Structure formats: structure tokens, C-alpha cells
Amino acid sequence: MAEILVLVEHAGETVKKVTGELLTAARRYGEPAAVWAGAGAEAGHARLAELGAAKVYVAAGADFDDYVVAPKAELLAELVAQKSPAAVLVAATAEGREVAARLAVKTGSGILTDVTALGDELTGEQSIFGGAITVQSRVSSGTPIIAVRPNAITPEPVPGEAVTEEVTITVSDAAKGARITGRVEQERGERPELTEASIVVSGGRGVGAAENFALIEKLADALGAAVGASRAATDAGWYPHQFQVGQTGKTVSPQLYLACGISGAIQHRAGMQTSKTIMVVNKDPEAPIFELADFGVVGDLFKVVPQLIEEIEKRAQS
Amino acid sequence: MNIVVCVKQVPDTWSERKLSDSDSTLDREAADALINELDEYAIEEGLRLTEANGGEVTILTVGPEKATESIRKALSMGADKAVHVTDPGLHGSDALVTSEVIAKVLGRIGFDLVILGSESTDARMGVLAAMLAERLGIPQLSYASKVEVDGTSITINRQADYGYDTVAGSLPAVVSVVEKINEPRYPSFKGIMAAKKKPVETLSLADLELDAAAAGLAGSATEVASFAARPPRQAGTVVTDEGDGGSKAAEFLAARKFI
Ligand SMILES: Cc1cc2nc3c(=O)[nH]c(=O)nc-3n(C[C@H](O)[C@H](O)[C@H](O)COP(=O)(O)OP(=O)(O)OC[C@H]3O[C@@H](n4cnc5c(N)ncnc54)[C@H](O)[C@@H]3O)c2cc1C
Numbered sequence: 001m002a003e004i005l006v007l008v009e010h011a012g013e014t015v016k017k018v019t020g021e022l023l024t025a026a027r028r029y030g031e032p033a034a035v036w037a038g039a040g041a042e043a044g045h046a047r048l049a050e051l052g053a054a055k056v057y058v059a060a061g062a063d064f065d066d067y068v069v070a071p072k073a074e075l076l077a078e079l080v081a082q083k084s085p086a087a088v089l090v091a092a093t094a095e096g097r098e099v100a101a102r103l104a105v106k107t108g109s110g111i112l113t114d115v116t117a118l119g120d121e122l123t124g125e126q127s128i129f130g131g132a133i134t135v136q137s138r139v140s141s142g143t144p145i146i147a148v149r150p151n152a153i154t155p156e157p158v159p160g161e162a163v164t165e166e167v168t169i170t171v172s173d174a175a176k177g178a179r180i181t182g183r184v185e186q187e188r189g190e191r192p193e194l195t196e197a198s199i200v201v202s203g204g205r206g207v208g209a210a211e212n213f214a215l216i217e218k219l220a221d222a223l224g225a226a227v228g229a230s231r232a233a234t235d236a237g238w239y240p241h242q243f244q245v246g247q248t249g250k251t252v253s254p255q256l257y258l259a260c261g262i263s264g265a266i267q268h269r270a271g272m273q274t275s276k277t278i279m280v281v282n283k284d285p286e287a288p289i290f291e292l293a294d295f296g297v298v299g300d301l302f303k304v305v306p307q308l309i310e311e312i313e314k315r316a317q318s
Numbered sequence: 319m320n321i322v323v324c325v326k327q328v329p330d331t332w333s334e335r336k337l338s339d340s341d342s343t344l345d346r347e348a349a350d351a352l353i354n355e356l357d358e359y360a361i362e363e364g365l366r367l368t369e370a371n372g373g374e375v376t377i378l379t380v381g382p383e384k385a386t387e388s389i390r391k392a393l394s395m396g397a398d399k400a401v402h403v404t405d406p407g408l409h410g411s412d413a414l415v416t417s418e419v420i421a422k423v424l425g426r427i428g429f430d431l432v433i434l435g436s437e438s439t440d441a442r443m444g445v446l447a448a449m450l451a452e453r454l455g456i457p458q459l460s461y462a463s464k465v466e467v468d469g470t471s472i473t474i475n476r477q478a479d480y481g482y483d484t485v486a487g488s489l490p491a492v493v494s495v496v497e498k499i500n501e502p503r504y505p506s507f508k509g510i511m512a513a514k515k516k517p518v519e520t521l522s523l524a525d526l527e528l529d530a531a532a533a534g535l536a537g538s539a540t541e542v543a544s545f546a547a548r549p550p551r552q553a554g555t556v557v558t559d560e561g562d563g564g565s566k567a568a569e570f571l572a573a574r575k576f577i
């Protein structure tokens with residue numbers, strides 16, 4: 001059986017949730033072979049076995065962590081040449097897409113980005129134009145390279161052997177052109193990452209001020225959720241830009257999306273329309289976001305949200 | 319410093335966007351067209367860098383004839399000249415093909431820095447900067463929220479989920495920008511008048527010695543098998559807060575096992 005290469009997304013030693021989703025998707029088309037680039041593979045190994053990796057290719061060099069994207073694409077290109085996999089799956093994160101892009105050029109293969117489901121013969125489903133249209137696409141030449149949207153596939157882990165094979169490659173000078181010289185981490189508390197979170201609580205212009213985002217954060221924390229924001233809120237400087245949901249921000253697909261004080265412009269919908277359940281709090285009953293709502297409350301978020309938090313906390317105690 | 323800014327014309331996200339029934343490509347006639355929003359930030363960054371360091375900004379667009387409107391707008395913001403690659407054979411090209419065409423033009427006109435938007439609003443692939451860096455073998459400085467050039471050194475802040483990385487490279491390089499980087503200027507009246515006289519070079523696939531069979535729909539490595547309008551979401555429950563909105567919301571969440 002041909003292998004399906006899965007590029008592991010990890011933060012140091014911690015395997016990210018989307019990797020489990022990719023391994024589940026891979027199993028249907030071949031033998032899931034995880035590819036670990038950079039440090040931390042030993043600590044992550046047990047988790048990959050649990051999630052269903054049949055093999056784990058480990059390339060531990062420091063280059064993968066020191067340079068932007070390109071070394072990982074070289075590693076995958078080497079594995080594509082050696083192992084002739086039936087496909088390569090990556091997470092449709094900023095970095096995953098860029099690795100996929102470079103790999104596509106190296107191997108002359110087609111690439112599908114932001115795929116929300118995989119069908120027969122590796123057909124990828126994509127949601128375009130703000131979610132208005134669903135497209136089924138295929139790669140017609142080369143080794144299919146598919147970037148899958150985090151949270152789109154439900155992980156169904158079947159433990160794998162996770163047989164480790166070390167891979168050594170010499171990263172070319174061309175791939176070392178963009179050197180990471182420092183990292184500035186911004187506080188997001190203990191909250192999950194926006195694109196990976198099962199629940200996202202977002203605030204928009206209706207939140208009214210930067211300091212009021214504390215209320216959105218409080219609700220998020222009560223639910224174990226990530227915080228998102230509309231562009232109106234990030235443009236106003238109320239919340240950092242990397243938390244923007246929408247066309248020019250992140251695309252999220254959580255189990256539950258809770259929009260507070262957001263009107264639901266098409267550009268915002270583009271980033272949250274595929275959420276499984278959508279809940280809305282907005283004081284304007286005409287706001288278009290209600291069209292998407294599984295449950296909506298017409299009301300002032302400064303009254304509704306504190307009560308909701310109180311109820312959640314009450315239930316948590318009982 | 320010679321800067322090339324890649325500008326794509328896209329359908330306005332406020333207008334209805336469609337795929338053509340005959341070949342599943344974007345129906346570019348059906349919607350109003352404008353400059354991909356992030357590309358305005360790319361133009362602005364190019365203008366700021368040449369204002370500080372000297373040099374010229376060239377706009378590079380691959381797209382149908384109609385894209386000249388967007389090119390004029392870019393020139394009216396202050397760019398010096400433009401190259402427009404247009405050819406019926408390009409219809410339906412995927413990112414691999416587009417990146418090959420752009421790389422070919424860049425090789426021909428020369429540059430110190432190429433600036434792109436980090437993502438287009440129609441394709442939303444966010445792959446072009448990486449593809450160009452790969453094809454040209456030069457540093458990929460993408461998702462920049464800040465760019466600094468000092469001689470031939472270039473550093474950026476690369477936006478990430480956790481904050482940002484600082485990344486260093488040397489020219490020539492490829493940069494892609496996020497919208498946090500600057501505030502694009504509006505064209506002035508003087509700028510609009512001046513734009514009419516600025517040179518726009520038009521190139522075909524043949525001019526670039528590219529094979530038409532390797533471009534467009536036929537030359538692309540991906541294909542659309544089918545598409546359909548997304549079924550409308552089932553209407554949900556909407557309640558008006560009468561002092562109990564939060565409790566009702568909690569009941570809904572509990573019924574769905576979120577709490
Ligand atoms: C090219 C382009 C790209 C864009 N990209 C994005 C993007 O990525 N993400 C994005 O979000 N937007 C994007 N936008 C902007 C988008 O068009 C909207 O302007 C934006 O989403 C509006 O944000 P909002 O819903 O928070 O604000 P508004 O539209 O002003 O809505 C605020 C809502 O809050 C409600 N409200 C006010 N006070 C209260 C209260 N006390 N309690 C309850 N409700 C209250 C109001 O009734 C209203 O419905 C883009 C626009 C363009 C042109």
C-alpha cells in the first residue's frame with residue numbers, strides 16, 4: 001500500500017490537534033506516514049502512535065526551526081522522491097500552505113488549499129466566495145498536495161505502529177535565505193489556538209472598546225474557547241490583528257462559534273461559515289448574522305453575556 | 319532600489335461572485351472588479367520603501383484586459399510603471415502556472431524586491447509568495463507586518479498565531495504583507511492625471527517564450543470536478559432578551575452538550 005505523507009504540526013514537543021485529523025484522513029487512502037521536522041520528535045512519538053501513524057520520518061536538524069518554511073519543503077520533496085507517496089497532506093495553516101506551495105513547485109504537482117473534506121480518489125471539497133459555493137477539486141498532475149483546514153475532519157484515531165525512520169538531508173543554501181532571528185510571543189493566556197479551538201467566542205464593533213474585550217475573554221475562558229474578533233474590532237485596535245476572523249483573517253471551523261456584537265458581513269462570514277453550530281448575540285434583529293444562527297439572542301451583549309457566564313459557572317459547579 | 323509589486327484584479331467581495339457553468343472558472347464579467355485589497359498594502363509598502371531609499375515601483379499584473387483598470391489605479395497611487403501579462407491562453411491558470419509566468423517576467427525585468435499581498439480574496443490560496451521564492455531561489459519573507467531595508471539587508475516581522483517572528487534575509491527577496499503593515503494612501507487628483515501617461519508594457523505568452531499548452535486550464539495541475547451552491551443553513555431559534563437571554567443561551571448550550 002502506498003504511503004500518505006502527513007506533515008506533523010507541532011509546537012516544540014506538543015503535537016497539534018490538526019495532525020490527528022490529517023492522520024485520520026490519510027488512513028483512507030494509504031499508509032499514514034508522519035513527517036516530523038525539527039526538534040522534539042522523541043517526546044512526540046507516543047502521541048503520533050496513538051493518533052494512527054504507521055511510520056514516522058524524523059529529520060531533527062536545527063535548520064527546520066531556524067529558517068522559514070523552505071527546509072521543510074526540501075525534506076518533503078526528498079521523501080516524495082524516495083517513497084513515492086500517493087499524496088502529501090499538510091494543515092492549511094499559514095506555514096502549511098507555504099510548505100505545500102514550495103513542494104508543488106519542486107515536484108511539479110498540483111496543490112489544493114483549504115480543503116474541508118476529502119472524497120473518493122482524493123477529491124477535495126472547498127468552500128469559496130465567503131462560503132456561498134462548494135467546489136469539488138482534484139489534482140490532475142503530479143503527487144497530490146492537499147492542505148486541509150484544521151477542525152474540518154473529525155479525528156478517529158486508530159493506533160499505529162509509528163515505526164521511526166531517521167531521515168538526513170542537507171538543506172541547500174537557497175533554503176536558508178530567510179533566517180528566524182527572534183520570536184515575540186503575545187499573551188493569549190491558557191486559551192487554545194484560534195484555528196484549532198473547538199469553541200470560538202468572537203467580539204465585534206458592538207463590544208465598543210478594547211477594555212470590554214475582557215468580557216469576551218471571560219466568556220471564552222468559561223467555555224474553554226479561543227477568542228476571535230471582527231475586522232471592525234481589530235482595525236479599531238481593540239484586539240490584536242492575528243485574532244481576526246474572516247476573509248483577510250483566519251478561517252475557523254469550530255464545533256461552536258459564538259458571535260457577539262458582530263453584524264455578519266460577507267467578509268466575516270467567509271471565515272466562520274463552516275462552523276458546525278453558530279450562536280449569536282446582537283441587539284439588532286435585522287443583523288444578517290442571524291441568518292446563520294442556530295441560536296440567536298436579540299439583546300444587549302453587556303446584559304446577555306454576563307448572565308450567560310454566570311449560568312455556565314453555576315452549571316460547572318453543580 | 320527597484321521594487322516590483324504583484325497586483326491581482328479580483329471580483330468585489332460585496333458583489334455576487336459566480337463560477338462559469340461552461341468551464342468552472344471564475345466568471346469575471348459577472349462581478350465588479352477591483353484591486354485585491356491586500357495588494358494595496360503591498361503597493362503602499364513599495365512606495366514607502368522607494369520614497370525612503372530611492373528607486374522605482376513597477377506594477378506586475380497577470381490577468382485579462384479588464385485588469386488595466388486596476389493597473390491605472392495602482393499607478394495613480396504613485397507607482398512608476400507597469401507590466402501587464404495578458405493572453406487568452408492564460409484563462410483558468412492555477413497558482414503553479416501564474417507563479418511561473420510571474421517568475422519569468424521578473425527574470426526579464428530585474429528587481430531588488432518583489433512585494434505581494436499575503437492572500438487574494440478570490441482564490442484565497444496564499445501560496446504565491448512561497449512559489450515565487452522557490453522558483454527564484456531567493457529569501458521568502460512572507461506575512462510581513464513590518465519591513466525594514468538597510469543596504470542589501472532586509473528584516474521583517476513575520477506574523478504568526480503566537481505573535482511574530484523576526485526574520486532576516488538579503489536582497490533580492492520576496493515579501494508578502496498583511497494588512498496591519500500600513501494604511502494605503504488614496505490616489506490624489508494629480509496622481510490620477512499622472513497615471514494616464516505612465517508606461518504600461520503588455521506581454522503575451524509568446525513574448526515570454528511560454529508554451530500556451532503549459533498555461534491556462536490545460537496547463538494547470540488542478541481541476542474543478544463539480545460545484546454547487548451551499549445549501550442554506552437550517553433556520554435556527556431566535557429569542558429576544560427579556561432579562562433571561564443569557565439563561566436561554568445557556569440552556570441551548572447545555573442541550574447541545576457544550577456545557
Ligand atoms: C476586502 C475586505 C476584506 C474584509 N475582511 C474582513 C475580515 O477578514 N473579517 C471581518 O470581520 N471583516 C472584514 N471586512 C469588513 C466587513 O465588511 C465588516 O465591515 C466587518 O466585518 C464589520 O465588523 P462588525 O460586524 O464587528 O461591525 P458592524 O458591522 O458595525 O456590526 C456591529 C454589530 O454589533 C451590534 N451591536 C452594537 N452594540 C451592541 C451591543 N451592546 N450588544 C449587542 N450587539 C451590539 C450591532 O447591532 C451590529 O450588528 C472586510 C471588508 C473588505 C472590504
Ligand SMILES: Nc1ncnc2c1ncn2[C@@H]1O[C@H](COP(=O)(O)O)[C@@H](O)[C@H]1O
Nearest residue numbers: 324326380434435437438443444445446
Ligand atoms: N494574476 C496575478 N497577477 C499578479 N499578482 C498576482 C496574481 N495572482 C496572485 N498574485 C499575487 O499573489 C498574492 C497572493 O495570491 P494567492 O496566492 O492567489 O492568494 C496576491 O495578493 C498578489 O500579490
